[in-house]
Amino acid sequence: MIDLVKNLAAVNRRTKTSVIRELLKLTNKPEIISFAGGMPDPASFPSEVFAGIAADILRTNSRAALQYGPTEGLPALQEQIIRLLREEDGIVIKPENILVTTASQQALDLIGKAFIDMMDPIIVELPSYIGGLQAFNGHGAKMIGVKGDDNGILVDELEKKLHQLRDEEEHYKFVYLVPDFQNPSGVTLCEERRRKVVRLAEMYDVLIIEDSPYRAIRFEGKAPHMLLKLGRIGNMVSLFTFSKTLAPSLRVGFIVAHEAIIRRIAILKQSSDLCTSSLNQLMAAEFLARGYYKTHVEGLRSLYKAKKDAMLAALKQHMPEGEGITWTKPEGGLFLWVRLPDHMSADELFYEAVKENVAYVIGSAFHCDGSGHNTMRLNFSYPTLEQIDEGVKRLAGVVKANLHKAKPKAPALAAR
Ligand SMILES: Cc1ncc(COP(=O)(O)O)c(C=O)c1O
Numbered sequence: 001m002i003d004l005v006k007n008l009a010a011v012n013r014r015t016k017t018s019v020i021r022e023l024l025k026l027t028n029k030p031e032i033i034s035f036a037g038g039m040p041d042p043a044s045f046p047s048e049v050f051a052g053i054a055a056d057i058l059r060t061n062s063r064a065a066l067q068y069g070p071t072e073g074l075p076a077l078q079e080q081i082i083r084l085l086r087e088e089d090g091i092v093i094k095p096e097n098i099l100v101t102t103a104s105q106q107a108l109d110l111i112g113k114a115f116i117d118m119m120d121p122i123i124v125e126l127p128s129y130i131g132g133l134q135a136f137n138g139h140g141a142k143m144i145g146v147k148g149d150d151n152g153i154l155v156d157e158l159e160k161k162l163h164q165l166r167d168e169e170e171h172y173k174f175v176y177l178v179p180d181f182q183n184p185s186g187v188t189l190c191e192e193r194r195r196k197v198v199r200l201a202e203m204y205d206v207l208i209i210e211d212s213p214y215r216a217i218r219f220e221g222k223a224p225h226m227l228l229k230l231g232r233i234g235n236m237v238s239l240f241t242f243s244k245t246l247a248p249s250l251r252v253g254f255i256v257a258h259e260a261i262i263r264r265i266a267i268l269k270q271s272s273d274l275c276t277s278s279l280n281q282l283m284a285a286e287f288l289a290r291g292y293y294k295t296h297v298e299g300l301r302s303l304y305k306a307k308k309d310a311m312l313a314a315l316k317q318h319m320p321e322g323e324g325i326t327w328t329k330p331e332g333g334l335f336l337w338v339r340l341p342d343h344m345s346a347d348e349l350f351y352e353a354v355k356e357n358v359a360y361v362i363g364s365a366f367h368c369d370g371s372g373h374n375t376m377r378l379n380f381s382y383p384t385l386e387q388i389d390e391g392v393k394r395l396a397g398v399v400k401a402n403l404h405k406a407k408p409k410a411p412a413l414a415a416r
Helices: 010-014 019-025 047-060 075-089 103-115 130-138 155-167 191-203 259-273 278-289 293-318 346-355 385-403
Strands: 098-101 121-126 142-149 174-177 207-211 236-241 253-257 335-339 375-379
Touching (some): 075 098, 075 253, 075 278, 121 130, 130 142, 142 155, 155 191, 253 259, 346 375, 346 385
């Protein structure tokens, strides 16, 4: 066996195993009700439609479907993407603005590759999507966190950070935001703050990475405009994926940005995977072209709204109220976020929750600065309605049992 310490690349040595993955290993028992994953409900997968589409593609277009394709993506899918963005968000783009990716996780990695040199500062939200943090960390980014509230990132804090660094004659490479039904918090960045974010991007000559896998899954309320719609395209890189709307296993997503940026990222994608699966791109393109997308997404909205409502109702019924415990009330997406009183640790509670056969993701894993010890992410898309009620009851039991336990006091100075 080779000496791994000597032989591994620095980037690989720097990359730690994910805390979440380690914790999730503990939740692989069938009796566990898991609010931990971020998975769509498998009952929502349009399997029959896909079966028909796949058969048609393989019968009539297998030469293209089974072949390598252009790195930027197949024109058939680009055409559907252009239509989708115009119809859903009033965004007008050209094929040159699109890079089809092997879903959004590849896009995050490519963005890291494209923009980050060792110790380059970037701004992320507190909390932020852990897969983004891992991708950027892999490229050596120095991540600076900015807090948010129920309306998204605190834009005044963001401005302070941008200003501070400019005074030090340094430059943030980008600001990474998940503005719609954020993973992990479920929070949406409000319209007013979006306008401020794009103004700041232009004022401080900084790029905004808008990562928006959940935008289409809105159950209620009015959608604010996409940052891509509000800002100058030259300041934006927007990430989309069909993972949450069609199926994660398609591994099809896309980046929209200025064509000069797309060209730079496309060069990097070539050395990553040459191209995204042609068969899967054509499956997504046909699904859209045949007009299934709208009705399918409407179905997802009502399915997940019922689950979100069930989780909110269960929290209201079982979680102790007025004890400093709060949770977000998302208008869409797959997650909500629970905040425990400051003296409690969701990290420590996790092991007790698993003993009671319920699991969540510890909120600290989503904080680049290690804060957020008293927070947790709950997923409501995957469990059934019955599991949601029972799981929240079990979780509330664990919280109640620990709510008034005294925190061990630090020994008095004299006794040390
Ligand atoms: C905010 C965010 N970005 C990106 C991804 C990656 O998704 P995919 O690679 O399946 O498109 C996820 C997945 O949960 C996510 O929540």
